[in-house]
Amino acid sequence: MGVSACFCNVSADVHSERHCVIVIELSHPHTGDCLADAIEKCLKDWGISKEKVIMIISDNGSNMIKAIRLMSERAERATFVVSGNLPRQPVMLKLIKTCRQV
Secondary structure, three states: OEEEEEEEEOOOOOEEEEEEEEEOOOOOOOOHHHHHHHHHHHHHHOOOOHHHOOEOOOOOOHHHHHHHHHHHHHOOOOOOEOOOOOOOOHHHHHHHHHHHHO
16 A cells, blocks of 8 residues: 655745655455554654545545545544545645646
8 A cells, every 4th residue: 555645835935745655565355444544554653643634535445435434433623535625725726636646
């Protein structure tokens, strides 16, 4: 499983960045529970709180949909979305466009 991050760098010049965070081998079966646990461990290892995650883009496999739902249920305040429902601000539109190109 590969996890990458796209984010808005708000340094002197606001721009979007994308980085590969980790690529890990998962043993079978690749259930929603297994995937949610692996993603949450990755976030924890990198010091990324769930509240900072605003979108997870996946292949829409039933196991990924379940993983995202489980993560959303486990989070105290975070709500993960697969698409839409984001503010239509220019910075967010640019970030979404960059994510789609990955």
